[in-house]
Amino acid sequence: MNPINVVCALILDPAGHLLACQRSLNSSHPGKWELPGGKIEHNESPTNAIIREIKEELNINISITAKLTTVNHTYPHPGPSIKLTPFLCKINNQETPKAIIHSKILWIKPTQAHTLDWTQADIPIIQQFITSTQQA
Numbered sequence: 001m002n003p004i005n006v007v008c009a010l011i012l013d014p015a016g017h018l019l020a021c022q023r024s025l026n027s028s029h030p031g032k033w034e035l036p037g038g039k040i041e042h043n044e045s046p047t048n049a050i051i052r053e054i055k056e057e058l059n060i061n062i063s064i065t066a067k068l069t070t071v072n073h074t075y076p077h078p079g080p081s082i083k084l085t086p087f088l089c090k091i092n093n094q095e096t097p098k099a100i101i102h103s104k105i106l107w108i109k110p111t112q113a114h115t116l117d118w119t120q121a122d123i124p125i126i127q128q129f130i131t132s133t134q135q136a
Contacts (some may be wrong), residue, residue, distance in 0.1 A: 004039060005085070006040065006078050006084045007049045007084070007085050007087065008034070008085075008086050008087070009037055010035055010068070011036070011062060011088065011089045012089070014119065015066065017107040018109075018129065019106050019107055020106045020108050021058075022103045024102060024103045027038070031117070035126075036053065036057045036123050037049075046067075046085050050062070051067075058099075060095040061091055062091055063090050064087045064089050065087075068086040068088060069084070069125075070084065070085055071124050081117070084122075084123055086091060086125045089105060110130055110134075113126050113129065114130060
């Protein structure tokens with residue numbers, strides 16, 4: 001079975017804080033923290049998908065600053081296999097994100113990222129982010 005193509009955004013504010021989103025209690029992986037994003041639709045590019053998903057989930061417009069390393073993850077049986085493409089992003093025009101589908105959103109310092117209970121697919125991306133900010 002082919003993996004589901006998914007995108008996510010590491011949205012940073014000017015101070016370098018990361019936007020973390022907590023999944024609602026009626027979703028899969030309830031209460032887990034995640035990077036916002038979602039499935040790429042048929043005939044949609046990954047960049048168009050992340051811009052659309054962030055507008056739908058947080059009601060903000062973003063600019064992509066970098067594409068990061070894609071992660072392949074298979075959730076435990078009978079879970080899906082996903083191909084997750086992360087993008088480093090910034091918010092346009094000082095807009096304020098709103099938790100439309102999430103139960104909570106939170107700006108965190110990179111050093112705080114390890115304290116949240118992330119979805120499994122996001123963990124390698126968060127680890128890569130923490131490592132890159134420590135080296136900067």
